[in-house]
Amino acid sequence: MSDTETLDIGVLGYRFMGKAHANALARLPMFFPDAPNVRRHTLIGRDEDALADAADQFGFEQTATDWETVIDDVDVFYNLGPNHVHAEPSIAALDAGVPVFCEKPLAPTLADAARMRDAAANAEVPAGCAFNYRFVPAIRYAKQLIDAGELGDIHHVRGRYLQDWLVDPEAPWAWRMDNERAGSGALGDLGAHTVDLIRFLVCEHTGEIDRLSGQLQTFVDERPVYGTDGTIKEHRPVTVDDAYTAQIEFENGAVGSLEASRFATGHKNDHTIEIHGSEGSLKFSLERLNELSVLTGTNRGYETVLVTDEDDPYVDAWWPPGHVLGWEHTFVHENYEFLSAVAGGGPFEPSFATAYDVQVVLDAIEQSDSAGEWISLP
Amino acid sequence: MSDTETLDIGVLGYRFMGKAHANALARLPMFFPDAPNVRRHTLIGRDEDALADAADQFGFEQTATDWETVIDDVDVFYNLGPNHVHAEPSIAALDAGVPVFCEKPLAPTLADAARMRDAAANAEVPAGCAFNYRFVPAIRYAKQLIDAGELGDIHHVRGRYLQDWLVDPEAPWAWRMDNERAGSGALGDLGAHTVDLIRFLVCEHTGEIDRLSGQLQTFVDERPVYGTDGTIKEHRPVTVDDAYTAQIEFENGAVGSLEASRFATGHKNDHTIEIHGSEGSLKFSLERLNELSVLTGTNRGYETVLVTDEDDPYVDAWWPPGHVLGWEHTFVHENYEFLSAVAGGGPFEPSFATAYDVQVVLDAIEQSDSAGEWISLP
């Protein structure tokens, strides 16, 4: 570590996720004063001009185009690049003893994910996967309720992640539509969140997902690439799913339905989780992330709970009751937890091992779709 | 016909559905004055005392314990008995040239449903299946929107029917939990509604359901039979599903998720339909059946439309805008349509042929569950 008090962070990726994590790092001191001190040390990317602008805006001290050199210089490595560059840099960093925080899904293929999991298992530093929705206060509160037995035995789980940014067939091609780079489409990008969240919430009680049936669908097979003048230069094939559904069964017999789409007209970032147990039920929607709908005890209907009280998870760090948080706060919370684990030497969840387990489910969904039959998970 | 102006109705079944249809018949003259005149002629059942009470309360002129004799005396036969008595009386009535209105699902087995469909095909009178949710004004309005192209090409369909009356393992055994009598559980009782409604709404545009994967689950394997003193006399096996899920794919590539449960704690009669097309989306919930959530045209979000305007389907028969209708009104509407078809000699939908098609889907869900693989529909 470059000095005993401050963690130098190297970050690969400077677009959407780069901004989200840079913001989180910048906000820690004011809201989580017991978080480790961090320095936004090096921002890594390929396009030097764009990178320099981003580093300036995001408060990084320097930039680099070669991640390999950076690993030696930093205390922590954040891998926020496209899915196909998750494996090599992350493994290299872990092999060098540098803690890694990697965006989700862990990797485009199960094989890559396995290599990452193994590298993490051999390292003595935390390797975390940035499933940020675990860090929504309402989700943490939901887990508290479930763990306290307020829902009784879990019978039903439902997870759905709806977006609509591809419903227009003329929407431009992007790397997220390419199987080589993204691994999958809605399944990996959105479904990974759902699978992680559901496993986080219920698997201690239901056991693991035991078997599943998967369905992938691509509604538009190719998409235009636009030139800088706005004209279509070419069409490239869409080699990932636009949408998926899954039926799942847990070890205890609970059943579930999963779904995601980029064709759900009118839905921008609508991630919903619903759970029914023998004693209660709950519902969560990401577009109203400060709320949890809860039915427990003698309730006749769902309570719309605004999860912004002082004793709600993470809330005392922020504002008084009713002063709602936003999507970005989830990144502050996960960075706080991850960096605290790095500094304190403790474990961090979701780890690479946990993220690998998510990948097993995603892979089984693809397998099942190909085979047209249910798949039992290992 | 017993006289030229009034239709004599014979009704088999005097419990929940008997009451719902008797009420509908009673209300027609005041609200649908152009409906045929009807006489509540004979109420048919087995328990003579209970039957007499019901006939008195429901306004029937007489009772009978033998449906065979009644068929000759009435102009229309309503079969509202348990699923396992749908086939014989309905077929006999149709063979005798008597129009039949039968509760859903059409039959406990596909074979029985096929026989009923064939009898209807050979008869020259209407044979209708009472899928009453087609007659919710908001559902009719939804169909108008879809047929007018307001949603564009359909990509996603979701149907879910949630109840919770069996979540208590001590809830008593009933005929609905017996495979012989009910055919199936949540699948036939609730899923039949969902399949019919979805087919009604979208299949003209998506084509038929092409293939599907089904999953059935029974959470509680046996249930108590209580004596009149409230003690448990015996336990009987539950031989039907408590819940089902299905993944479906339509001919045009649209995908869907279906689900029903009797274990969804806190949900009493929560039938929801959601559809996403290339140009719009809609959502419906039976517990708020006067409303339709609609996103079309330049809408950015869903409109919560109160479907109670004068020009909304069936509404001009009732009350001014904003004076909401209830669940029972769907029965008035379907009885109006069915009896008008009987009197006018026209077709009625949903017919036995249509209800058979629903049964094909339900049967395929069961087959798929057994086989653990996707089933292609004929």
Added chain:
Amino acid sequence: MSDTETLDIGVLGYRFMGKAHANALARLPMFFPDAPNVRRHTLIGRDEDALADAADQFGFEQTATDWETVIDDVDVFYNLGPNHVHAEPSIAALDAGVPVFCEKPLAPTLADAARMRDAAANAEVPAGCAFNYRFVPAIRYAKQLIDAGELGDIHHVRGRYLQDWLVDPEAPWAWRMDNERAGSGALGDLGAHTVDLIRFLVCEHTGEIDRLSGQLQTFVDERPVYGTDGTIKEHRPVTVDDAYTAQIEFENGAVGSLEASRFATGHKNDHTIEIHGSEGSLKFSLERLNELSVLTGTNRGYETVLVTDEDDPYVDAWWPPGHVLGWEHTFVHENYEFLSAVAGGGPFEPSFATAYDVQVVLDAIEQSDSAGEWISLP
């Protein structure tokens, strides 16, 4: 009484309210078998052709154009005419010992209302005012909660009744816009419901409304009268309010805000009540009349309670949980209660005395508006 078992009902008024009550009378035997038997005896109106049609549709045995003669022939008199014909026939009936059920508001003026109250006080038969919203199951349930102390001490009350049928300045003139006939506009037509409902719910706990400030507003001063050919024949002045607001204070210091409008674009029949007490809160909306939003005990947020369980008020007469009721059911319930009081000789609430108290509040709102100052109620 014409015979010992059946009450002959004479009904003045055959339009909207005539239909609503005729329907209620017709439905009693099937759903409230312990209700008195009734005969729809005579329907009273002025336009003989329209009246004959209505009598036929609503199931009345005969018609009359002169209410005075009818009073002697019937056991119960329903006064469902425009507000300005509430007083004379109701008083005459009561003076003749005939029970009266009168639509709301009790009268166009406080003086008329006082005469009606006095007539009722001198009669030995029930005189009821048809504030039907007291008979919504969710409202009854709300009252149970309040009376059980679940809300603690009441601090805030809010009542709002929004419609939009007059927002178009070209909407036709009608008797409801004429001060002579209607007494007031939104205030009497809508506000009467709100005042009655709030008094019903809280006044046992808060004491009476002690003082208030009223505001009336007329947005469009005159409206067209259209000929049968659709052309405008003349314009008539609007001499009533299009909207009102009120601030109220109860004897215990609780405060309230009331409001109604016929200019609330997009709202069809949106009557909402909100109450906050020291221990809980509740919200009700007529457009979702099967629901009550409740916050009590350890609740953190409002529960959306579907008030359709068997033990909810009036619900056991109808359908299983989750099978929702509509607006018209409130009329069945109030007719059941009123006619039971008539047959049983018991009291009925809301009585003319209670309806007079409502009128006192409405009158004070008008006085306050004229005076531009707070008015203390007697």
Added chain:
Amino acid sequence: MSDTETLDIGVLGYRFMGKAHANALARLPMFFPDAPNVRRHTLIGRDEDALADAADQFGFEQTATDWETVIDDVDVFYNLGPNHVHAEPSIAALDAGVPVFCEKPLAPTLADAARMRDAAANAEVPAGCAFNYRFVPAIRYAKQLIDAGELGDIHHVRGRYLQDWLVDPEAPWAWRMDNERAGSGALGDLGAHTVDLIRFLVCEHTGEIDRLSGQLQTFVDERPVYGTDGTIKEHRPVTVDDAYTAQIEFENGAVGSLEASRFATGHKNDHTIEIHGSEGSLKFSLERLNELSVLTGTNRGYETVLVTDEDDPYVDAWWPPGHVLGWEHTFVHENYEFLSAVAGGGPFEPSFATAYDVQVVLDAIEQSDSAGEWISLP
């Protein structure tokens, strides 16, 4: 200005508002790169230890206990202290040519507010009042709709701000309950926001608030002061309102109802605005601040619009559609606008003059409450 590129900010107040503004200042560079550079220069307060801790956490370079000396050292003065210290420091700063950003309400008395307005009028630098809710994207979007005529002529306005932190009579006394220091209670603290927001949204179309009736209520007259050991040391009188209501009328005849309370059980920070015009309506709730309910054009019902699209106000600075913002973002937006005005020499709204106009309304509500009659505004 201390250097040509960076604005040195002096901030009086280091509690809730101090944190909210410090956070906003810290976030500007990453999200609003065209904002002026700022230095968190001096944090001003009385308790030196607490102040030092806050300065450290909030990133201020130094602290001071005497605001007078700071004014000379900074480029901008933020007055975030209790209401009774708004006037003197703000006036002194303005007299010294230092721009002032002052928390709301402008002052505890109208006289103080007038002095502040006059000082601002004589200064050649911006004097802004921090009514942050003007800077919610959904509110800006609402204003765009209103200004574009999408709602037509405004008839109704409703504003309500509900909290519940005082409903417990044992809740501790605080300066906000003292008339000398706070000026008023719910009225100034919450009602000021409502009055500003409503004036911002509609007054260009309705004209000013012309006359009003006000009502103030204090439910609990004295409250305990607790010692550090948790025991009650004394009781102090509550000399402000716990709740207020107002009826208002605009110059064009539109009417409105205003209300706020600290006794609305279950409501944490529930600020709602509702507006009905001849062509449309809208609804906003602060607890769901990413949403605006909109009814315009051919809409039949309200659209629930998630105001997070790229072209929504301020949103392009943040995250992709559907990635919701929180309460604190309003402070970033208002600081961006205020500091841009300071740097660019332009005007800022809401100015002290505007905030004075709000105070006139608040003062009239108090006058009306005392007089028991309507008050016409100047």
